[in-house]
Structure formats: structure tokens, C-alpha cells
Amino acid sequence: MFVGAMYVMTARGGQNGASFILITIAAGFVIYWVREIRKMSSPAEQKVAMPRNVEQKDWVYDLIKNNDGAMVFVAEVPGPEDQIDVRLSAGMLKIKGGQNFARDVQLDMSTAAEMGISDYKYRNGVLTIRMQKKV
Numbered sequence: 001m002f003v004g005a006m007y008v009m010t011a012r013g014g015q016n017g018a019s020f021i022l023i024t025i026a027a028g029f030v031i032y033w034v035r036e037i038r039k040m041s042s043p044a045e046q047k048v049a050m051p052r053n054v055e056q057k058d059w060v061y062d063l064i065k066n067n068d069g070a071m072v073f074v075a076e077v078p079g080p081e082d083q084i085d086v087r088l089s090a091g092m093l094k095i096k097g098g099q100n101f102a103r104d105v106q107l108d109m110s111t112a113a114e115m116g117i118s119d120y121k122y123r124n125g126v127l128t129i130r131m132q133k134k135v
Contacts, residue, residue, distance in 0.1 A: 059103060071115065073129040077101060081122045086129060088117050095127065107131075 061075035077084060079098020087094040091113060093105040107115065120129040 061105065063105070063107070065108075069133050070118075071107070071131045073105070073127075073131065075103075075127055076125050077122070077127045078125065084122050084127065086117065086120055086127070088115065088131065093129070097127075 059075070061073065064072040064074070066072070073093060075095070077095060077097040078101050083096075083098040085094075085096040088107075091107050093107055094102075095105070096102045114133045115131045116134045118130045118132045120127065122128075
């Protein structure tokens with residue numbers, strides 16, 4: 001059908017081949033731009049173009065309380081070890097990592113005022129903090 005339409009257009013345009021070439025080039029441009037417009041407006045392409053911060057996952061951590069009053073905090077924290085910063089003050093555990101990661105975790109107020117960080121380790125993206133009563 002497309003070839004038939006081009007033949008009719010060239011027949012009206014005259015007998016020379018220049019009009020056929022120009023119409024073929026114009027048809028090629030139309031086909032190219034129609035495909036590009038369809039690519040830009042397809043829903044699959046719109047999903048890829050969304051910013052990453054829109055698709056954040058929930059941060060999950062585990063806080064384990066021992067019988068002797070000690071606590072162990074375990075969570076995934078992004079970034080290299082030299083960017084990890086951990087602070088405990090006024091019952092609030094403050095954690096900073098790479099990629100603008102910062103979270104605050106409220107601890108149990110009855111025991112948190114007496115707690116201090118005794119040890120923390122960071123391996124393969126997992127932060128483990130041990131907290132004990134201050135002596």
C-alpha cells in the first residue's frame with residue numbers, strides 16, 4: 001500500500017525520478033519520527049525515567065535486648081566503612097552512612113539513658129552495634 005501511494009504521488013509529480021527520491025526521503029523521515037514519538041510516550045519508557053529516590057525501600061533493623069540489660073542493634077547501612085558514623089545520645093541512636101543515608105532510632109527510654117556503645121562492627125553492608133550499661 002505504501003509503495004502504491006508513492007507511485008501515485010510520483011505519477012502526479014511528473015515523469016522525472018527526482019520527485020520519487022524526495023517523496024521517499026520525506027516518507028522515511030515521517031516513519032522515523034512516528035517511531036521516536038511512540039518510544040517516548042510508551043509506559044515502559046516512563047518507568048525507566050523515574051528518579052531513583054521515588055522508589056526507596058523501607059529500612060529494616062533489628063534491636064535485640066538481652067536478659068542482662070545489654071542490647072544488640074543490626075541493620076543494613078549503605079556506604080564504605082569510613083563513612084559510617086554511629087552516636088548514642090539521650091536515648092536516640094543516630095546512624096549515618098554513605099549515599100546521604102541518615103537514620104535515627106529511638107531506644108527504650110527506661111534503659112537508654114544508662115546505655116553506652118561498647119562495640120560496633122561493619123561488614124559487607126551490615127552494621128552491628130553492641131550497647132551495654134555504663135559502668
